[in-house]
Amino acid sequence: xxxxxxxxxxxxxxxxxxxxxxxxxxxxxxxxxxxxxxxxxxxxxxxxxxxxxxxxxxxxxxxxxxxxxxxxxxxxxxxxxxxxxxxxxxxxxxxxxxxxxxxxxxxxxxxxxxxxxxxxxxxxxxxxxxxxxxxxxxxxxxxxxxxxxxxxxxxxxxxxxxxxxxxxxxxxxxxxxxxxxxxxxxxxxxxxxxxxxxxxxxxxxxxxxxxxxxxxxxxxxxxxxxxxxxxxxxxxxxxxxxxxxxxxxxxxxxxxxxxxxxxxxxxxxxxxxxxxxxxxxxxxxxxxxxxxxxxxxxxxxxxxxxxxxxxxxxxxxxxxxxxxxxxxxxxxxxxxxxxxxxx
Numbered sequence: 001x002x003x004x005x006x007x008x009x010x011x012x013x014x015x016x017x018x019x020x021x022x023x024x025x026x027x028x029x030x031x032x033x034x035x036x037x038x039x040x041x042x043x044x045x046x047x048x049x050x051x052x053x054x055x056x057x058x059x060x061x062x063x064x065x066x067x068x069x070x071x072x073x074x075x076x077x078x079x080x081x082x083x084x085x086x087x088x089x090x091x092x093x094x095x096x097x098x099x100x101x102x103x104x105x106x107x108x109x110x111x112x113x114x115x116x117x118x119x120x121x122x123x124x125x126x127x128x129x130x131x132x133x134x135x136x137x138x139x140x141x142x143x144x145x146x147x148x149x150x151x152x153x154x155x156x157x158x159x160x161x162x163x164x165x166x167x168x169x170x171x172x173x174x175x176x177x178x179x180x181x182x183x184x185x186x187x188x189x190x191x192x193x194x195x196x197x198x199x200x201x202x203x204x205x206x207x208x209x210x211x212x213x214x215x216x217x218x219x220x221x222x223x224x225x226x227x228x229x230x231x232x233x234x235x236x237x238x239x240x241x242x243x244x245x246x247x248x249x250x251x252x253x254x255x256x257x258x259x260x261x262x263x264x265x266x267x268x269x270x271x272x273x274x275x276x277x278x279x280x281x282x283x284x285x286x287x288x289x290x291x292x293x294x295x296x297x298x299x300x301x302x303x304x305x306x307x308x309x310x311x312x313x314x315x316x317x318x319x320x321x322x323x324x325x326x327x328x329x330x331x332x333x334x335x336x337x338x339x340x341x342x343x
Contacts, residue, residue, distance in 0.1 A: 229309020
């Protein structure tokens with residue numbers, strides 16, 4: 001249709017102009033550009049995603065990364081004809097999942113759901129990790145950030161952060177804080193808190209936030225940084241105590257102050273969750289996936305993210321890349337300045 005219309009327009013050129021050699025060359029160039037544009041448009045239109053798409057979640061089921069990853073899979077399946085499945089591959093703070101993804105295809109059928117810590121913190125701290133986010137992973141879309149708080153077991157005799165700091169400095173027994181693994185973002189928060197409060201905390205790494213939370217509930221460890229949504233019911237039922245929040249207040253707990261408000265500034269960055277793919281994916285596939293996961297104007301996904309206890313943070317392309325760059329620089333400075341190292 002487009003080519004036919006263009007040819008009809010060419011027939012309307014006055015005869016005297018057709019005899020002008022320069023105009024003939026110009027019209028020929030325009031016509032060829034039109035043909036190229038049509039070919040490109042047809043190529044993009046013909047693109048489609050694979051019939052089966054796997055989203056690897058590199059942490060244990062039940063944690064915030066797992067919850068957000070399943071929401072992303074639901075949205076992708078809803079807006080495409082593809083069958084989308086989640087596959088949990090926990091271990092080594094995301095390394096197991098990354099290595100599993102790297103063995104798969106680059107056609108869009110093989111994706112990875114990530115937390116910000118395994119992209120902007122873990123590779124800087126753990127030199128044993130056999131992946132480089134800049135070389136091995138392609139950012140597709142950032143979906144959400146989540147509210148984080150500090151909880152402690154009921155056996156810990158404190159009710160706010162100042163009391164915890166006092167206990168940590170004066171007690172003969174060491175306070176133990178769990179995380180989702182060495183180099184995980186929850187581990188990063190522990191290091192920030194130690195820097196802000198000057199108290200000693202024993203870091204206890206797990207294979208995910210959920211098993212760490214289980215041990216806080218049971219009193220096996222003193223506490224942890226955790227998604228507020230994951231801990232909400234346990235806090236409200238009195239099974240654990242919420243002492244402070246990272247960065248901003250939470251509407252579910254309006255009386256709980258932030259870490260900064262309690263006199264310890266410097267722990268303000270909230271984690272985010274995103275989908276990435278293996279290096280080698282084409283820009284067209286990346287854009288098609290981003291548009292399919294979170295179409296422009298899709299309010300349903302935003303509502304689901306909010307209902308799951310997180311805040312929508314939809315970023316693609318350059319803004320997403322800049323977020324990664326900024327946070328990597330921040331964590332790198334902390335690690336260097338405080339000489340943080342794995343045991």
